[in-house]
Amino acid sequence: MVGRTGLTAVLLANAVVVAVFFAQAGFASNALIVLGRLAGLYAALLMAFQLLLVARLPWFDRRIGMDRLTSWHRWTGFSVLWLLLAHAVFIVFGYAASSSLDPVNQLVDLAETVEGVLRAIVALAIILVVGAVSARYARRRLAYETWHFIHLYTYVAVVLAFTHQVAAGTTFASSPAATAYWYALWGGALAAVFAGRLVLPLWRNLRHRLRVSAVVPENDHVVSVYVTGRDLDRLPARAGQFFLWRFLTRDRWWQANPFSLSAAPDGRTLRLTVKRAGAGSAALRHLKVGTRVFAEGPYGAFTTLHRTRPDAVLIAGGVGVTPIRALLEELHGHAVVIYRVATDRDAVLYDELRDLALARGAELHLVTGPPVPDRLAPPELARLVPDLAERDVYLCGPPPMMNAVLGSLRELGVPGPQIHFERFSLAG
Template identity: 60%
Template sequence: MTAAEHSLPRRTALPPATLATLTLAGFFAVNLLIVWALFLTSGEGKNSILTVAKFFGLHAALVMMLQLTLVARLPWLDRRIGMDRLTRWHRWIGFTLLWTVVLHATFVVLGYATLDRASPLRTFLALAGVPASLLGICAATVIVTVAIVSMRAIRRRLPYEVWHGLHLLVYCALMLALVHQFLEGTTFTATPLSTAYWWTIWTLVVVALVAGRIVLPIHRNLRHRLRVSAVVPESPEVTSVYLTGRDLHRLPARAGQFFIWRFPGHHGWWRANPFSLSAAPDGRTLRITVKAVGSATRGLRNLQVGTPVFAEGPYGAFTSMHRTREGTVLIAGGVGVTPVRALLEELTGPVVVLYRVRSVQEAVLLDELRSLAAARGARLHLLTGRTGVGSPPNRPFAPRNLRSLVPDIAERDIYVCGPPAMTESVVASLRELGVPRRQIHAERFALA
């Protein structure tokens, strides 16, 4: 793409992220109203407790569909909202799903216990002997299990591959819940209209999930046939990997985005890593620049030219698509400079780059940044030293220091990428300086 194509986007009534969020919320609200209408017309149970159980069952189905949509990796949503935010919403809505399922199951047991004048335990065991109910119990058990291992305290102690494998059980819960829904609930099959509605909405969600998570990645990899074209050591701990393939000019990647990379011949299929592009796509090659933090990333230096690569993406909303101002500030910390370096190559207008590292020796791609800044008339500030050391303490991202480095910072878009603590500190300072939220762009490049 040319520089003109990446100039300031045409101003519209709503920013892209807001438009996508409202579209998603509107779609959910419309379906929520439909579900309420179906409940009011055909949701009455055998007693009042079972009626409440049906209410929660209907909402559990709808929340599950929203959960799946958020992680379907639909390009239109991802480019506008970003995978990090969609994943964060998926996590919190997941706990809503958990409690909705638990309440549905609890009221079912209590309702039938009241109806049969039996104890809740005996009623639960009796329901487990009914195929439709057993499917629902199994689906609920899977959802509860996944919710437990997704709790922050437990999740941090699990390797990503283990957590991901357990999380895939949600798809089993999906299939079990679908069958349970159509075998058990009169609300789902009460009228031809309700049956058509549920089949239609479930079909749309499942098709979106399969298309975004399976069909699109396979199609792109078969089309582009990515392979390693060069491996370049940038420093003792940092390596750049260049990739080439077929028809890369048709790959809809932008500076600032990332892919989920798999190197099957290097460390197996299940090991996947999100790495940002460290250079703007030029239609011929892609480049990632990786810091060694473990055996897998360290071993990328040993990749052989010609090694096939499987990439999912591009993902992320950390792009110039979200610009609102002519001027831009790019703030990077450590290896978080990689998408910032790519954005610098693409952006037009006045640009200031703030690059935070402990020492000059740790500044990855510094020569490239200097060359790009000189060529584009951008200002580059290398901020070194340990935070809090010295008198006065070294706090480069304190509001006062940010304003000193960029006096008109409130009139620019700010892109921030770095360690979470640094990103949070920068965002807090920007808000203290009165920078509008819509001008702050920060994204976490991670799988979960």
């Protein structure tokens, strides 16, 4: 809550500052040009805010979670796209209204005569392409690596847009204070990305020198990978968090995949447990001991940091049991664990979960059966956990199952602050 409130307050405060500098710069006689300039300024502000959202700074990530930051980034991105389109349309039509040129020739004239406009056109074209491939229809049909490679061109658009603002922005140059503000805004956003996406991961990996220490098949479709390294007791990882793992083999070094820790960090070893879902996850079964690992993280707010009640319910679906199993190791107070799978054979790590529940005095319920009828509907949840509304609820599993359980929790009156979940999604 603190992180969300802080980010919202920062954005609103900057929106006010931008409006003040815009007013101080004076207004053009043409209303379309005024609207175009204002849209461009707020597009620039949101672009800088987007960089902060994907900087993966630990303070924000631990308090908000990468899934929520990514969701905000997505909607901020579409807002930027519409503001940039409004900026271009209003500016072109505004100048065309004051000249004898039609809008197309007016755009060509601006590109040829005003420094920075051509760069702005290229930046807008890049944003349009990125926006198109980020739409849900296209996103589902693209491999993550392809989408991510295209998405990286957003950074080129950011640089081009900033140089356009420096060259042609009347508000940018309206006063020394305005110029200093925009340089500080862009500089701070770019510094956050540089620190969170490059400096911190490189420093941590050079420090810890991670390597694969064991590869253990759990069944025909699931494998656990054990990773060791130096000074792991100083790695700020907690149960429930995940890393972006790169296994530095000849054919997989360029792929980064988000996998949760399936055991609480003990200062000596990290463990991830992965279900085969594609070529990348299937290849983990064939990793050799000693393979170098580059890991970004830890990430995620799905931890005990946000506990609000002394007792808890842990609900897992399928391989979503991995962070749940790790959390059970770390949780204090009475816990009820509900593990939802199609058949007994799908219950990955069930023996570990059973032994751990027994050692910690937790209740464990294995719920099996097809998705329909819903075995975790409100009556069933209320039967399994009569005092559900008095507990923290941790939830991890496939999206359809999570959506259904979240609906059941709301129907049973579980307060929002007591519900903890995280969806794995990446951006930027």
